Amino acid sequence: MQWREGTVQEVRGRWPGAVEYAVRLAGDDGEVVRALAYTALAGEPQVGDRVLLNASALLRGLGTGGLAFVVVAPDRLPADPPSGTGHIVKARYTPQQQMFMAVDEQDSPHHAALTSGAADAGDLLGMPVVVADLHSALPAVVAGLRSERPDARVVYLMTDGGALPLAFSRSVARLRDAGWLHGTVTVGQAYGGEHEAVTLHSGLLAARHVLGADVAVVVQGPGNVGTGTTWGYTGVAAGEALNATGVLRGRGVAALRVSDADPRGRHRGISHHSRTAYGRICLxxxxxVLGRTDDQLGRLLADQARTLVEGANGDLTLREVDVDGLDQALRATPVRLSTMGRGLDEDHAAFLQSxxxxxxxGRLLAG
Structure with a gap:
């Protein structure tokens, strides 16, 4: 961890749970950097406040998390949270661990709902659960769902493969503000959703039986980690999410990670991430799902998808879907679409397939 000290110069933006600042670093050069404060952790520093920063990602030049994070404003400590707000610890055994009221813990007002009836039996009652690898797929998945069923109650479950604080995602904040998401659940070590859950399994059951979801979407937070190896990437959890859905008698829907623009060969066409997670991990x-397009890329994707399904360890079925109207739906999203730094027109296939x-x-709801 690389520490830096600085002084808040201005507020550059805010959304639920987070504030972005311009901070002038202490020292002779006085460089001004972007810094993010999670209000539940660091409160809300004011212009002129001295702040201590974790600058590791900034100094390493990382992409998604390439900014400084406010650890604390030592002269303006946030107030203690209300007492009795739960005892489930997340970011456990780190200096910034926090306690939450998880939806599934004994003191939760929803504990009874999860220990009776279908929830206690572990039954999602056939609820469709869309699973994707990259966080950037979330708004595209919801856009496609709304093109079919604009009235559907969609709950987003953020797993802990990427960012742990849900507040890091401006996309989720904007989708929630626009009414495109009915609710959010953070599971595992992820935190900051409207509901917390200890596991993905209990989070899915809460989405269905507490929040009344018609459809759940499971995607890790921003900041996918990959190593270029077959197994060393956080998107392997997509396969495990489909396994959880199957155990809980939901209807698993796999969104393919696709690209026609990624310079890395392993991600061109259907990414090796999808081939491994869905073909080898999902049991x-x-x-x-494959969106049908009658062009060279579409034919390549169809061949790759058939190969994936035919060689899979699980019981996978290829569902080919028309894409009429999906481009318009994507362009109507309340958030800016971006995947690995590429926008809608730069990597259209990525968003179209999601x-x-x-x-x-949406069609499963009708049928």
Whole structure:
């Protein structure tokens, strides 16, 4: 961890749970950097306040998390949270661990709902659960779902493969503000959702039986980690999410990670991330969705998808979906679409295929 000290110069933006600042670093050069404060952790520093920063990602030049984080404003400590707000610890055994009231703990007002009836039996009652690898797929999945069922109650479950604080995602904040998401649940070590859950399994059951979701979308937070190896990437959790869905008698829907623009060969066409997570890790019944396009890329994707499904360890079914109207749906999203730094027109296929998975989930509701 690389520490830096600085002084807040201005507020550059805010959204629920987070504030972005311009901070002038102490020292002879006085460089001004972007710094993010999570209000539940660091409160809200004011212009002129001295702040201590974790500058590791900034100094390493990382992409998604390439800014400084406010650890504390030592002269303006935040007030203690209300007492009795739960005892489930997340970011455990780190200096910034926090206690939350998890939806599934004994003192939760929702504990009874999760220990009776279908929830206690571990039954999602056939609820479609769309699973994707990258956080950037979330708005595209919801856009595709809304093209089919604009009235559907969609709950987002953020797993802990990427960012742990949900407040890091401006996309989630904007989707929630726009009414595109009915609610959010953070599971595992992730935190900051409207509901916390200890596991993905209990989070899915809470989405269905506490929040009344019609469809759940499971994607890690921003900041996917990959190593260029077959197994060393956080998106392997997508396969495990489909397994959890199958165990809980939901309807698993796999959104393919696709690119026609990524310079890395392993991610061109259907990414090796999807081929591994869905083809080798998923052992459950699930639908793999392919948006049909009659062009060279579309033919390549169809061949790759058939190969994935035919060689899979799980019971996968390829579902081909028309893409009529999905481009318009994507352009109507309340957030800016971006994946690995590329926008909608730069990597259209990436978003189109995620939207196709959302459309298929909407059709499952009708059928």
């Amino acid at each position: 459950a019944v699930a639908d793999v 939207a196709a998975a959302g459309r298929w989930a």
